[in-house]
Amino acid sequence: MRNQRYKVSIVGASGYTGSELARILINHPEVEIVSITSESHKGKRFSDLHGQFSGIIDFELIGADEVNIEEVDVVFLALPHGVSMEFVKRWIDDGVKIIDLSGDFRLSSPEVYEDWYKKDHTFPKGFEQAVYGMPELYSDEISTATLVANPGCYPTASILSLAPLFGSGLGSVSGAVIDAKSGLTGAGVKASNTTHFSNVNDNFKAYGIGNHRHTVEIQEQLSFLMKNSVILQFTPHLLPVDRGILATSYLSLDKEMDQESLTSLYKDFYKNKPFVRVRNQAPSIKEVRGSNYADIYPFWDKRTKRAIVIAAIDNLVKGAAGQAVHNMNIMLGLNESIGLLQVPMQP
Ligand SMILES: NC(=O)C1=CN([C@@H]2O[C@H](COP(=O)(O)OP(=O)(O)OC[C@H]3O[C@@H](n4cnc5c(N)ncnc54)[C@H](OP(=O)(O)O)[C@@H]3O)[C@@H](O)[C@H]2O)C=CC1
Numbered sequence: 111m112r113n114q115r116y117k118v119s120i121v122g123a124s125g126y127t128g129s130e131l132a133r134i135l136i137n138h139p140e141v142e143i144v145s146i147t148s149e150s151h152k153g154k155r156f157s158d159l160h161g162q163f164s165g166i167i168d169f170e171l172i173g174a175d176e177v178n179i180e181e182v183d184v185v186f187l188a189l190p191h192g193v194s195m196e197f198v199k200r201w202i203d204d205g206v207k208i209i210d211l212s213g214d215f216r217l218s219s220p221e222v223y224e225d226w227y228k229k230d231h232t233f234p235k236g237f238e239q240a241v242y243g244m245p246e247l248y249s250d251e252i253s254t255a256t257l258v259a260n261p262g263c264y265p266t267a268s269i270l271s272l273a274p275l276f277g278s279g280l281g282s283v284s285g286a287v288i289d290a291k292s293g294l295t296g297a298g299v300k301a302s303n304t305t306h307f308s309n310v311n312d313n314f315k316a317y318g319i320g321n322h323r324h325t326v327e328i329q330e331q332l333s334f335l336m337k338n339s340v341i342l343q344f345t346p347h348l349l350p351v352d353r354g355i356l357a358t359s360y361l362s363l364d365k366e367m368d369q370e371s372l373t374s375l376y377k378d379f380y381k382n383k384p385f386v387r388v389r390n391q392a393p394s395i396k397e398v399r400g401s402n403y404a405d406i407y408p409f410w411d412k413r414t415k416r417a418i419v420i421a422a423i424d425n426l427v428k429g430a431a432g433q434a435v436h437n438m439n440i441m442l443g444l445n446e447s448i449g450l451l452q453v454p455m456q457p
Pocket residue numbers: 122123124125126127128147148149150151174187188189190191193211212213261262263295296297298299300425426429430
């Protein structure tokens with residue numbers, strides 16, 4: 111153990127992923143939170159904003175401009191798309207490791223970003239340094255990265271669901287369909303008509319049909335694994351729960367398969383990956399709630415000769431803050447699981 115803890119800063123902590131980062135990092139034995147920022151609440155105490163931190167994190171929120179970046183080892187950007195890139199531009203050469211939770215640097219190029227996010231990218235140079243922060247796939251690259259682009263929540267569940275099938279040289283894998291459902295915290299802290307109680311409570315609906323920005327993030331990562339261009343369908347749905355994602359994916363394989371070989375394929379692919387649990391039954395979102403686990407159940411449907419893969423994650427943990435801390439552990443050369451082994455909250 112080092113004598114001194116690593117110093118970390120959370121930028122954008124009035125939001126959901128920011129407070130989730132604080133919840134995980136405050137109990138991490140190797141780090142110390144030195145600053146938490148908020149533009150709209152600076153001057154207030156963090157625990158006044160998020161009462162669950164009362165007596166635990168009571169220090170004052172500062173503006174992002176006041177962060178003393180020279181004293182910080184790792185900065186987490188828990189900011190909206192389009193805002194994060196400005197902070198990456200400002201701090202990328204300051205010797206700090208940056209973990210960006212937004213989608214600003216997850217894609218292969220600024221052109222793809224502009225096409226899917228429908229906004230200009232003001233720091234295209236950042237793509238040269240950004241590493242896609244999925245530890246199960248890119249641990250080596252993450253260990254030396256200065257800028258990690260933390261994956262989106264739906265892409266985390268979807269890519270982990272399908273990576274063994276696209277990344278094991280099985281030959282033709284076709285007709286992939288991902289049907290995913292997310293709890294409301296996926297939409298961020300700001301209230302909107304979509305997130306209004308009476309529009310969500312007792313309700314269930316699809317959105318982003320055919321054009322959600324996570325489609326391209328999933329396609330790109332599966333294409334890299336397959337070493338071939340992958341086109342798939344992804345449809346998100348809004349669930350009337352606060353946290354959790356359940357993704358059910360369907361696809362066809364040319365290769366002969368049965369349940370035992372499919373299960374072995376997944377177990378081999380995720381051998382020594384501490385946060386992916388290959389299950390022998392369909393997981394539920396409560397079985398991963400509050401934890402960094404991704405639970406995956408691969409099922410071979412011999413009648414249709416298609417694979418059905420069901421994955422459950424907590425969007426705020428494995429889908430955001432937990433994965434970000436996992437990336438931090440790898441970037442700092444720590445044990446990858448440290449601070450992240452919370453048992454899920456069921457019920
Ligand atoms: N929620 C989820 O499940 C997931 C979210 N993500 C991504 O993580 C990022 C954060 O998400 P989430 O916590 O849900 O978002 P929220 O909307 O809950 O919070 C965003 C934060 O950014 C701050 N902020 C907003 N505008 C600015 C600005 N112009 N300058 C500085 N700070 C600003 C906000 O307020 P303020 O500074 O005023 O206090 C707030 O603290 C987003 O990019 C999101 O897409 C990724 C995976 C999952």
